[in-house]
Amino acid sequence: ALVFAEEMGVRTIPFMPALVPLRLKGGGYSRWSGIRFRGSVTLLINNVPLITDSGILQTTDYGISGIPVFQISRYAVRTLYENKSDAVSVRIDFVPDCSERELEEELFSRKERCPYKTMRQLLSGMLPEKLIPFLLPKDCPADKNNIRLVTEILKNFTAQVRDSAGLKYAQVCSGGVPLSELTEKLESRRIRNLYFTGEAVDVDGMCGGYNLQWAWSSGHAAGNAAAEI
Ligand SMILES: Cc1cc2nc3c(=O)[nH]c(=O)nc-3n(C[C@H](O)[C@H](O)[C@H](O)COP(=O)(O)OP(=O)(O)OC[C@H]3O[C@@H](n4cnc5c(N)ncnc54)[C@H](O)[C@@H]3O)c2cc1C
Known part of the structure; x- marks a missing residue:
């Protein structure tokens, strides 16, 4: 046409993919590939939130997929097309049903009830098990500072968008x-x-x-x- x-x-x-999975910059995504979870994703242009959508997100070996990602993808692709390639990032909320404060309080309360638990054990049941080692920093004892750090990661995980998965997947x-x-x-x-x-x-x-x-x-x-x- x-x-x-x-x-x-x-x-x-030019035709550009829309309603499409997004490829993320950085490596190691094979470690989180193949997980489905309820979350929310926000598209940031120059660190300013443009659009958010929630629902079932899917992790892939190159980035993220799922209907909420499709919904924000056309804005990401159009901005990348305008050559603002460093300007486009996504922020994922892995625990969308509670606020940052509620999540932090829940983790502190779990730690208080079971002081012997590791950070990984504190997160058990909150997230798909396969996601936990991907998201946790190396060497992360379950102390006060790390509980705050992990709360921040779970609510505001941010990654730059490299491009989309392409027309074939749109x-x-x-x-x-x-x-x-x-x-x-x-x-x-x-x-x-x-x-x-x-x-x-x-x-x-x-x-x-x-x-x-x-x-x-x-x-x-x-x-x-x-x-x-
Ligand atoms: C996997 C998938 C799932 C989708 N799901 C949804 C959905 O759930 N809801 C929704 O609203 N939309 C959905 N869409 C999008 C929707 O299907 C399209 O937006 C819509 O079909 C576009 O219609 P169209 O007539 O413009 O083009 P098309 O449907 O692509 O029709 C173009 C036709 O032209 C023919 N053609 C091409 N070149 C020539 C030629 N030279 N001579 C003669 N004929 C030619 C093609 O063979 C084709 O039959 C989905 C798309 C895909 C790929």
Whole structure:
């Protein structure tokens, strides 16, 4: 669709993956690969939160996936496309059902009840077991300072985004023919009787059926307009 549009002299934006897993910078992600847990993920641009989503997150050997990651991914990819590659990061909350203070108090209370427990044992039952060694710093006795440090890690784990998992893994594309090139009836402003619809247009929505709805609605609108000619 893009090649055709360009050949016809219509301005286009390159297709970019959206609703897609994200690759993270740094190594060692094979150690957390294959875990599903309830969490929340926030996209940060220049350390400023842009969008947060919660639900079942999945860890992979290259980064993170799951519906909440899909929901924030188009903003990450578009920012990376604008070459602000160091500006994009994600913050994961591994214990979204309690505040930082509540989590810290719970860990202190567990330690008080069972002073002999290691940090790993204190976290048992709060997180998937496989995540605990990945998140805990090396040599982390269960003292006051480390309980505070671990609370901070569990609530605010931050990693830079390298890129997305790519078009092959995306459920939809952003990019295509910008709406500014089209009339309200989706006809090209440059070429009469030429219409663009669905994913060929730079419109993409969140998970939830919005992309299929856009494909059907835009096809219906453009088809009706073309039939009126
Ligand atoms: C795995 C997956 C899951 C998804 N889940 C959802 C979901 O749950 N909800 C939702 O809303 N959206 C979902 N989507 C997105 C949604 O399916 C698309 O946004 C929508 O189908 C786009 O419709 P379209 O008509 O623009 O393009 P397409 O559905 O891609 O249709 C384009 C058609 O054109 C044909 N074609 C291509 N080139 C040519 C050519 N040269 N000549 C003739 N024919 C050609 C193709 O074969 C294709 O049949 C999902 C997508 C994927 C990949």
